[in-house]
Amino acid sequence: MLGKFLSKIVGSKNDREMKHLQPLVEAVNAQEPSMEAKSDAELAALTPAFKERLAAGETLDDLLPEAFAAVREAGRRTIGQRHYDVQLIGGIVLHQGKIAEMKTGEGKTLSATLPVYLNALTGRGVHVVTVNDYLAKRDAGWMGKIYRFLGLTVGCIVHGLDDDQRQEAYGADVTYGTNNEFGFDYLRDNMKFDLAELVQRDYAYAIVDEVDSILIDEARTPLIISGPAEKSTQLYVQIDRLIPRLSKETHYTIDEKTRTASLTEEGVSRCEELLKVDNLYDPRYMELLHHLTQALKAHTLFKRDVDYIVKDGEVVIVDEFTGRLMPGRRYSEGLHQALEAKEKIKVKSENQTLATITFQNYFRMYDKLAGMTGTADTEAEEFAKIYKLDVVVIPTNREMVRKDHPDSVYRTQVEKYEAAVQEIKALHSKGQPVLVGTVSVERSELLAARLKRLGVPHTVLNAKQHAKEAEIVAQAGRKGAVTISTNMAGRGTDIILGGNPEAMAVKDADPQEDPEAYAQALKKYQAQCADEREQVLAAGGLHILGTERHESRRIDNQLRGRSGRQGDPGSSRFYLSLEDDLLRLFGSDRIKGIMGKLGMEEGEPIEHNLISKAIENAQRKVEGRNFEIRKQLLEYDDVLNKQREVIYAQRRAAMTGEGVHDSVLEMMDEIAEQVVDAYADDHVPAAEWDAKGLSDAVGNAFGFLPDLGEMAEHDAESLIQRVSEQAKSLYDRKGQLYGPETMEQLERWILLDRVDSLWKDHLLNMDHLKEGIGLRGYGQKDPLREYQREGYEMFAQMVERIKSETVGALMRVQIASEEDVQALAPEEDIPLAYSGGDGGAPEPAQREGKKVGRNDPCPCGSGKKYKKCCGLKQ
16 A cells, blocks of 8 residues: 555656656757758768777666667668657667567567667677567568668578578677577587687677567477487387276376476386286386376377477478467477377377577676566566566557456357457458457367358468468458457567558569569559558447457457557457366365356356456466466576586586686696506505505596506505606697697597587486486475585486596597507506406505595694695605
């Protein structure tokens, strides 16, 4: 209450933000007359001048008013669009590294040109991230005219480019591309062996378009580059045949809220009988159990034409938030193979993870990150917690006049769809365009069939018409148009009342090949669309009809946001039923209770604010659950991310060649220390040390038998030094024989090879660890803490293996004749190329009491480390 009272007096935080930004807007406007007076050449000359001022010590904030004014004037001259004041505000917010929430049709794409140009002046490159290739190409071409006019270069990253093309695009001042392409390029760069092959350069500044879609919706699925694992696919087919022989409730149960399916005790017994095994939970049969679980999920939780479609003999995932196809993406952990077996198509080999990262951790690498969307405020808390991004709601240029009607709730889906199609028919007959939102391909086609029976012409926009998306959406505002859209509603493409003349003209003539014919067609369609626009405005503008509430309020708001752009009239209404998934699973008995009190007869809807509030509460429950899922994914990936940073930094250092030789020598010191530690203990007389075991261990580690001299003459420290010096001497002579350039290349390649091979195995082990870690909760242990602890131990073991295998390979590698290799024999006549296993080696001597580590404080009390004090004494 106090918060509401204070906001009325001093304004909300957002209001105060707008007041704070107003002086900057006025400063930009004050520059407009001088910019208008400049010639094209003088405007373009500002770019090198700005760069010189930056080099001289000015900041980007100092340049902002002039730079924004220059972009505004360039936009007016090149694409005929002048930035509104609210777009200047949006641009400032984006430059500050925040999220600008701008309603649909307010010109986010144009707003972004302001901070993009300003930040590109640093020369480090700016990345503009879009949700699909079409928008990346469209925006790079459309907004690219402004940047090129001002002397900047523009690149575009889309699917199918080779490395040379990608390098050129990333080398540009401004680079457009999709979130998937940016993320996969990062992973691919960290699998390469030569710096010259890397395509990406810096992670300075990124603006994410449709930021809620990319950083929230898609953040639940990590990016994964994988390779085929050496497993047979026949088992998927065999297990798939068993699932139809199981009965729901008797053999398995389904929890639709958590989207899990699990076998009952009777189900386990039935599967053991069918598979002819005595105990499915025996470690020998864990793979069978895993396959059964995935096949059960494929049959019971994943629906064709909802979660995926079958196209050209492949299972293609449908994005649950946008309804778009996701070609090339596959479900992990064998689920995709289980779906292929279910659909009776060729089962592809299961893949093993080679590289992976979440979108959260990829985008958090940027020094400055910003985003823009029409709907972000509902997720402001998550943006702040995960990305440290504030959301600023930008006011509309013109007042929003769309009428949002209360939801109409029916008892059954049959009644709901009947009412919806009747309203669509009525609106179509009076010439009002209707955009119909559905939650799946299946529902969109069901609705289309009903409209067809009623004789209502319509267009279906779902994952199956993905390629025609922009074309369909561009004409969704025409008189009487009925467009059925699956969760996508033309993200990034404006619905213009009366139709889009450019999209219509391009069908008649190619503007590049025949500009004269295109200009004539455009003129004709402009007049036609202007006339239609007046008729559509008179009919009430675009009507949004939602056939179901989404789990997220934000997705519903995106659908509604297609109507009422730039002060246009419009309306919206959602049709629901008690059988809808959201109300059935999350609505609780509260909604049914309200419906009962209000009275409800067959075919009659209930419209009441209490119902709308109850539905919003149900959505909040699901949003909270989904946030926890994303948060948990990030917490687990943070463990892997720290490890990833270490490994990728080591790879990058190996590719540069800087310090690699010194690293190899340090590895030799560490391995010598570990080997001697195991067999020599200063607390045990040297005469009792296991000389044979130590000699064999050195042979295993370095590939030669050392000359240890008289053991009684040594302590552990001097023995370590002796082994290390002999190894380095042998290695140095190998370097002299092969030459420094050859050895440098060998060191780089062998280190990279060992890092990649062991990192790949480590990722697989981490996958397995994560898969079973949840069971630790039954033992009163925190699964995340256990994952962190065991993951760290596994990583430490992998790092030690990288060291030992790299040194072992370098010591043993031979690229010359046998005579040359023999010449490498050390002066002490140490035998070369010793290859003995550790089997049969005697046990190391056992120490009594706790050993003093060389880096521990010396027991004598000097305050020095043991190795620098008493450890030096013979």
